[in-house]
Amino acid sequence: MVKLTQGRILQAPERFFINGDWVEPASDRRLDVISPVSEARLFSYPEGCVTDMDRAVAAARSAFDVGPWPQMPAAHRAAALRRVASLISERLEEIAWAWTTQVGAPISLTRKLVPQNATLFSYYADLIERTPFTDHRRRDDGGEVRVLREPVGVCAAISPWNAPMVLLSYKIAAGLAAGCTMVAKPSPETPLEAYIMAECIEAAGLPRGVFNLVPGGREAGDHLVRHRDIDKVAFTGSTAVGKHIMRVCSERLARVSLELGGKSAAVMLPDADFAKALPSLMVYCMPIAGQVCFSLTRLLVPQTRKQEFLDIFVPAVRQIKLGDPADPATQMGPLAMARQRDRVEAYIAAGRAGGAQLVCGGARPKGRETGYFIEPTVFANVTPEMVIAQEEIFGPVVSVIGYSDEDDALRKANATDYGLNGAVYSRDTDRAFAFARRMRTGGLTINGLIVDPKHPFGGYRQSGMGREGGPEGLDSYLEVKTVHIAG
Numbered sequence: 001m002v003k004l005t006q007g008r009i010l011q012a013p014e015r016f017f018i019n020g021d022w023v024e025p026a027s028d029r030r031l032d033v034i035s036p037v038s039e040a041r042l043f044s045y046p047e048g049c050v051t052d053m054d055r056a057v058a059a060a061r062s063a064f065d066v067g068p069w070p071q072m073p074a075a076h077r078a079a080a081l082r083r084v085a086s087l088i089s090e091r092l093e094e095i096a097w098a099w100t101t102q103v104g105a106p107i108s109l110t111r112k113l114v115p116q117n118a119t120l121f122s123y124y125a126d127l128i129e130r131t132p133f134t135d136h137r138r139r140d141d142g143g144e145v146r147v148l149r150e151p152v153g154v155c156a157a158i159s160p161w162n163a164p165m166v167l168l169s170y171k172i173a174a175g176l177a178a179g180c181t182m183v184a185k186p187s188p189e190t191p192l193e194a195y196i197m198a199e200c201i202e203a204a205g206l207p208r209g210v211f212n213l214v215p216g217g218r219e220a221g222d223h224l225v226r227h228r229d230i231d232k233v234a235f236t237g238s239t240a241v242g243k244h245i246m247r248v249c250s251e252r253l254a255r256v257s258l259e260l261g262g263k264s265a266a267v268m269l270p271d272a273d274f275a276k277a278l279p280s281l282m283v284y285c286m287p288i289a290g291q292v293c294f295s296l297t298r299l300l301v302p303q304t305r306k307q308e309f310l311d312i313f314v315p316a317v318r319q320i321k322l323g324d325p326a327d328p329a330t331q332m333g334p335l336a337m338a339r340q341r342d343r344v345e346a347y348i349a350a351g352r353a354g355g356a357q358l359v360c361g362g363a364r365p366k367g368r369e370t371g372y373f374i375e376p377t378v379f380a381n382v383t384p385e386m387v388i389a390q391e392e393i394f395g396p397v398v399s400v401i402g403y404s405d406e407d408d409a410l411r412k413a414n415a416t417d418y419g420l421n422g423a424v425y426s427r428d429t430d431r432a433f434a435f436a437r438r439m440r441t442g443g444l445t446i447n448g449l450i451v452d453p454k455h456p457f458g459g460y461r462q463s464g465m466g467r468e469g470g471p472e473g474l475d476s477y478l479e480v481k482t483v484h485i486a487g
């Protein structure tokens with residue numbers, strides 16, 4: 001049994017979901033899930049090995065090659081996905097607690113975000129019902145051409161630990177909607193949500209082998225990516241692993257979509273209203289203790305208004321309520337794991353050593369000896385070449401960077417290898433939009449921040465390739481076939 005925070009109980013995972021059955025693991029290897037609050041083991045569960053992966057891929061291959069799913073009329077697949085959405089909706093409270101318990105994300109936030117999982121399944125159900133999968137065109141000579149959009153095949157879905165279910169839902173909902181069959185490998189630190197998803201898919205009555213779940217670590221993931229029966233890998237995680245996956249997939253030209261790291265900038269244009277910008281900045285500069293890929297971690301501020309900005313921003317950061325993520329009043333919980341805290345502390349040390357000015361935070365909070373807590377931290381006088389301005393910290397650390405004019409702001413905003421997200425603040429929306437167009441990122445928000453799974457999300461440059469969400473998210477699970485019919 002897994003005791004979720006506040007006494008909720010979930011069945012501890014003991015089997016894998018392969019070919020529509022709950023099957024015994026092939027090995028006796030196990031993984032531990034550690035509480036970020038108590039640092040104690042929450043539960044252990046079986047680790048998938050290469051034999052388990054081979055079974056899952058064989059099931060997905062057979063479900064694709066000879067099963068009904070890819071050939072089914074879109075309306076039938078849509079009905080099945082709507083059943084999944086409705087079953088997920090019944091378990092939102094459990095999903096929110098699983099996230100809070102394993103990752104330390106505040107319950108106030110996880111409760112708000114978990115409906116996105118059901119939304120993704122119902123959104124893709126609706127989309128495939130109105131998407132023409134066959135386009136009939138006349139050729140110049142009077143013959144016909146049919147341009148078909150067909151499922152890409154058997155897909156691997158590999159997800160990270162920070163937002164365990166929604167990053168899987170993006171892949172599974174779009175892939176299944178397209179008619180693909182899937183093998184899911186969630187992060188070893190956060191298996192629970194993937195199990196809830198498997199149970200909902202089973203209860204919704206999808207054909208055998210269409211969805212398979214084998215949790216595991218690097219070895220299982222690597223085997224999955226190398227498997228010649230995998231036609232596409234959909235990956236969310238670090239840029240380093242993303243590059244490795246792309247190299248491996250290039251050997252057989254398997255399709256790849258990559259959602260990777262970020263170092264996103266919020267640009268306060270010279271006329272920005274800082275007080276108005278503050279509420280959205282407070283939500284998006286360090287959500288889940290900064291462990292979100294699209295966090296706004298570089299705050300670009302006119303040099304002449306820097307002190308004015310710090311006078312508004314720093315007191316608000318100092319007031320963030322740090323504490324037990326199970327407490328509905330908590331705004332920031334601990335980091336998710338010990339290695340995350342080590343990483344963040346190393347970056348804070350690098351910021352100090354590099355000459356940035358620490359204006360608040362930077363240490364473990366007093367009175368919290370247990371749990372991977374770090375104070376929300378702000379550095380000022382950061383310059384673009386500093387390590388803390390270049391690399392993804394994945395913690396509650398933001399850098400305030402001064403600029404002289406808009407061209408300088410643009411140069412600095414674009415001065416990293418990443419390009420995931422961004423925000424522009426100005427009293428003049430047209431001016432902000434013109435600036436946003438020059439930023440090299442896959443997503444941007446003007447005077448706020450909205451993340452909506454019904455719209456495409458993804459990165460420029462080293463933040464990734466391809467898009468998840470929206471119709472673009474469906475396209476990445478489709479191939480195009482052109483059939484000429486002689487007239």
Ligand code: NAD
Binds near residue numbers: 258464
């Ligand atoms: P990670 O890259 O270490 O692991 C991600 C997943 O890949 C895990 O399931 C892991 O087991 C698996 N994996 C690791 N090595 C592998 C290999 N060689 N072959 C196949 N699979 C392998 O990332 P993480 O620490 O779990 O997550 C944090 C990172 O994810 C951050 O960089 C963050 O920015 C990124 N992220 C990106 C997005 C996005 O949408 N762009 C969203 C959330 C997180």
